[in-house]
Amino acid sequence: MSQKFQMMFQIAESSFEELPRICRTPAYVKRYLDLHDALYTAMTLARTKAERGRIYRISQTIWSELLAAGANPSEVRELLSPSYIWRHYDKVKASKVHVDSYELMYQLIQIKGRDFILRNLKKFQQRGVDIDTIAMNCYRIETKHDLEVQCAEMRVLGVNLTTIFVMANQLLVKESPKPANVYCLLYFFYQQNLSLGLIAAWIKDHCNPKIHESIIAAAxxxxxxxxxxxxxxxxxxxxxxxxxxxxxEPNLKKLPPTITINQFLELLNIQQVYVATRYGCDFEKFLTKNYLVSGGQIDILAEKYEHDNLFCTPDDKLRIGVTLLKYGATNINREKLMELFKQCDLSKNKRIKYGKVLNQKEI
Structure with a gap:
């Protein structure tokens, strides 16, 4: 117990013992206000439950007189314990003291626990606390079993399903490294007819690599x-x-069912294809042994060649363009290829090979 608190409380206690119970004269009023000041100062210095309890025992017997003497109602409120306010709710509410039912509930949770709130559920509702707020502060969803059992209880009480979904967020996040577990929890809300927009938004906001892979795999x-x-x-x-x-290898045939070859290619640029074929495989072999045999459309790849930025040597650009033309691309700008053909310093064999495709004789 601090020395300052002890000193101030002794002042308040001695003033209380000498105090009349009814304010009749200005002198009495001043004594009540002095006592109020001493009690309030002591409360600001109190650091333990025991210290606050000593103040409550005095102030709760004279709080009406303190108000009558003109004490600040908000300060008088601080001199009343949450338990006292709960027991004498109507009397305190009818006075000048402002009682916030939500604040009172939070205080009583700290003092008496969540079970107390649930046992007095109807009273809290009658005193203006909405059922969703009560649920969010009194239920804990830590497992799938909790979700199933408590959701049923809360729905009977009238708790909004969206509120229950928000309450389950911590569990969903905890299970997010295991996509199957997350899916199972979300499926529970899906069966309860929760808005698909809310579920989809949660997935988008909390998608990690494992969930992402599971979404694309589709099975x-x-x-x-x-x-x-x-x-x-x-x-x-x-x-x-x-x-x-x-x-x-014809790996494009192994794309997951949620991605077609066309979608796969649309999401790439020609630079990515070029880099992958330059360091991983030959472009022509990729085209003939993988892309085309897997069902890819040559003109989609050619369209990217024509319109995407391709940073490479002129020789490589010519080689890719000629290859696309060779295997049936109909949207390649042949004139640009011919200009490029003239600019490149090609070997004799390449000039013959490319020239045939471009319908141009060896130069």
Whole structure:
């Protein structure tokens, strides 16, 4: 117990013992106000439950007189314990003291625990605390079992399903490294008819690499039932995995069912294809042994060649353009290729090879 608190409390206690119970004269009023000041100062110095309890025992017997003497109602409120206010709610509420029912609930949770709030649920509602706020402060969803049991209880009480979803967020985040567990929890809310927009928004905001991979894989979990837009997830997946599919093996046939070859290519630029084929495989072999045999359309690749920025040597640019033309691209600018052909310092064999494709004789 601090020395300052002890000194101030002794002043308040001695003043209280000498105090009349009814304010009749200005002198009495002053004594009540002096006592109020001493009690309030002592309360600001109190650091323990025991110290506050000593103040409450005095102030709760004379708080009406303090108000009558003109003490500040908000300061008088601080001199009343939450438990006292709860027991004498109507009397305190009818006075000048302002009682915030939500603040009182939070204080009583700290003092008496959540079970006390639930046991007095109807009274709290009658005193203006909404059921969703009560639920958010008194229920804890820590496991799937908690969710199933407590959701049923809360729904009977009238708690909004969206509120329960918010309450389950911590559990969802905890389970996020395990996509199957997250899916199971979200499916529970899906069955309860929670707005798909809310579920889809949660997935988008909390999507990690494992969930992302599960979404794109589409099996055994179909995440699209939650209203997600796969266009939000394809670009990241393609940019993280395209190297595995640009090869001389027909790997594009192994794309997940949520991504077609055309979608895969649309999400890449020609520079990425060029780099992957330059360091991983030959462009012509990629085109013939993977892209085309897997069902890719030559003109889509040619369109990217024509309009994307391609940073490479003129020889490489010519080689790719001629290869696309050779295998049937109809949207290649032949005139530009011919200009490039004239500019490049090619070997005799390449000039013959490219010249045939360009319908141009060896120069």
């Amino acid at each position: 055994p979990l179909d995440w699209t039932i939650f209203g997600i837009n796969l266009d939000d997830y394809r670009p990241i997946w393609v940019n993280m995995n395209f190297y595995n599919f640009i090869s001389i």
